[in-house]
Amino acid sequence: MKRSLFLLWLGLCLVLILAAVGQSVWGITTGQGDGSTQVLGAQINQTPTATTTAIATLSPLGTPGPTFTPVATLSNTYLDQ
Amino acid sequence: MTISGRVKALLGRHATDRLLAVAAVLVLLAAWFYGWANSTEDVAPLVGSVLPDASQIEQVNGIYAGYRLDVEGNRRLVGYAGVGEASGYGGPVRMLVGVNPEGTIIGVQVVEQRETPGFFRLLPQTGYFDEFLARSVSAPLAVGKDIDAVSGATLSSEGVAEAVRRAASQVATDQLGMAVPPEPFHVGFGFPELTLLGLYAAGFFGHQTRNKTWKKWLRRASLLVGALVLGFLYNKPWTLANVISLLSAYWPDWHTHLYWYLLVGGIVLVTTAQGKNPYCSWFCPFGAVQEGLARLTDAKLYRPRRLHRPLKWIQRGLAFAAIALGLALRQPGAFSYEPFGALFDLQGGSLVFLLLALVLFGSLLVYRPFCSYLCPLDPVVELIGEGRRWGKDLRRRRTDEA
Numbered sequence: 425m426k427r428s429l430f431l432l433w434l435g436l437c438l439v440l441i442l443a444a445v446g447q448s449v450w451g452i453t454t455g456q457g458d459g460s461t462q463v464l465g466a467q468i469n470q471t472p473t474a475t476t477t478a479i480a481t482l483s484p485l486g487t488p489g490p491t492f493t494p495v496a497t498l499s500n501t502y503l504d505q
Numbered sequence: 506m507t508i509s510g511r512v513k514a515l516l517g518r519h520a521t522d523r524l525l526a527v528a529a530v531l532v533l534l535a536a537w538f539y540g541w542a543n544s545t546e547d548v549a550p551l552v553g554s555v556l557p558d559a560s561q562i563e564q565v566n567g568i569y570a571g572y573r574l575d576v577e578g579n580r581r582l583v584g585y586a587g588v589g590e591a592s593g594y595g596g597p598v599r600m601l602v603g604v605n606p607e608g609t610i611i612g613v614q615v616v617e618q619r620e621t622p623g624f625f626r627l628l629p630q631t632g633y634f635d636e637f638l639a640r641s642v643s644a645p646l647a648v649g650k651d652i653d654a655v656s657g658a659t660l661s662s663e664g665v666a667e668a669v670r671r672a673a674s675q676v677a678t679d680q681l682g683m684a685v686p687p688e689p690f691h692v693g694f695g696f697p698e699l700t701l702l703g704l705y706a707a708g709f710f711g712h713q714t715r716n717k718t719w720k721k722w723l724r725r726a727s728l729l730v731g732a733l734v735l736g737f738l739y740n741k742p743w744t745l746a747n748v749i750s751l752l753s754a755y756w757p758d759w760h761t762h763l764y765w766y767l768l769v770g771g772i773v774l775v776t777t778a779q780g781k782n783p784y785c786s787w788f789c790p791f792g793a794v795q796e797g798l799a800r801l802t803d804a805k806l807y808r809p810r811r812l813h814r815p816l817k818w819i820q821r822g823l824a825f826a827a828i829a830l831g832l833a834l835r836q837p838g839a840f841s842y843e844p845f846g847a848l849f850d851l852q853g854g855s856l857v858f859l860l861l862a863l864v865l866f867g868s869l870l871v872y873r874p875f876c877s878y879l880c881p882l883d884p885v886v887e888l889i890g891e892g893r894r895w896g897k898d899l900r901r902r903r904t905d906e907a
Contacts, residue, residue: 448839
């Protein structure tokens with residue numbers, strides 16, 4: 425087998441492997457592409473911050489207005505939704 | 506003796522190779538710790554997705570209780586949510602399951618999974634998670650009984666089902682006071698495990714025998730069985746994902762994943778103890794397919810004299826990068842770039858299918874080109890072998906000194 429043909433073959437294989445690995449890294453770190461986070465949506469595998477997940481309490485009529493509680497302090501408290 | 510002298514004595518011959526091996530192991534350790542420190546998943550933000558009617562959620566003893574407020578401000582129980590964990594293909598699968606007060610599953614959510622993305626993606630695409638909805642917590646919730654596995658992602662399907670069953674059982678017994686069927690205990694020993702043991706035995710006798718004709722035919726038979734059973738029938742070859750799972754300490758339950766232990770443990774044990782690779786030349790299904798193609802055209806081993814060594818270093822570098830990434834990001838399956846699944850199960854992305862086509866074409870021209878220059882498992886076996894030789898070297902020198 426000619427060396428140049430072999431090197432061309434190997435080079436193409438390497439490009440494909442690097443592209444596949446790069447796609448996985450990009451997908452996992454950004455939550456897009458071919459990474460695991462694409463599987464069920466970006467919320468999976470991402471740890472939310474308190475600021476992004478504070479949700480208002482639905483208060484009954486005539487009672488004080490909504491309050492906000494960060495999810496990070498959820499343990500044994502109420503998560504307002 | 507000076508420090509450099511001591512280091513040289515410790516490394517023995519092949520000092521550069523061994524120094525690089527030590528450096529590689531240190532980097533992998535750093536990747537492992539990085540991955541370990543960043544692998545905790547937060548369950549709390551997902552609870553709302555399995556108890557959609559809840560406006561307040563309370564956590565008690567690891568179980569979440571969801572409530573909603575009625576117009577009078579009274580809290581009404583909407584349901585409970587619990588987390589269950591089981592082993593998948595690449596590592597643990599953790600599922601969050603929402604159950605209403607009547608004991609019916611109303612929501613299922615993945616908290617954590619380490620499966621191969623291309624395969625795990627099949628689960629939501631085929632509506633697998635919906636199979637659990639509206640079922641009672643006292644149902645078997647088992648693949649093969651009341652749940653159908655997704656073809657091509659059987660291990661992931663089983664892992665998810667087991668995790669859902671465990672979560673549902675916890676809610677049922679702890680909060681609802683319901684009786685649930687006991688977790689079935691069975692050792693997963695069947696045809697693939699039996700075949701694997703037979704292939705190890707064939708390899709052992711093949712290595713021992715001095716009769717070359719026997720050895721040749723034994724090897725050919727092993728390769729054929731490996732390709733047909735471990736490849737095309739069950740798609741269970743040894744992959745880099747197995748290595749990363751092993752290093753990540755994602756060891757599955759032995760009784761449900763006996764094959765994993767026989768395959769990974771057997772290869773590591775035989776290579777360490779006997780110094781011989783029991784897998785690659787003897788029953789690797791992908792190697793067997795390449796070898797079969799080479800027979801069609803009488804393709805020969807190709808080792809360009811000056812290029813061989815640098816090319817082997819590229820192969821080692823690729824394997825090293827894939828393992829380091831797998832450990833750091835705790836995703837064993839995502840960096841397993843071998844096109845095994847594309848060949849044996851017709852699963853994978855377009856890049857993997859292109860790679861497969863190139864490798865199959867290359868196999869018509871060169872004997873086992875993927876094994877020689879691309880497979881990440883060859884450097885893993887090399888590293889185990891090098892560690893063994895190094896240990897033997899050290900023991901011999903200590904004996905000589907004594």
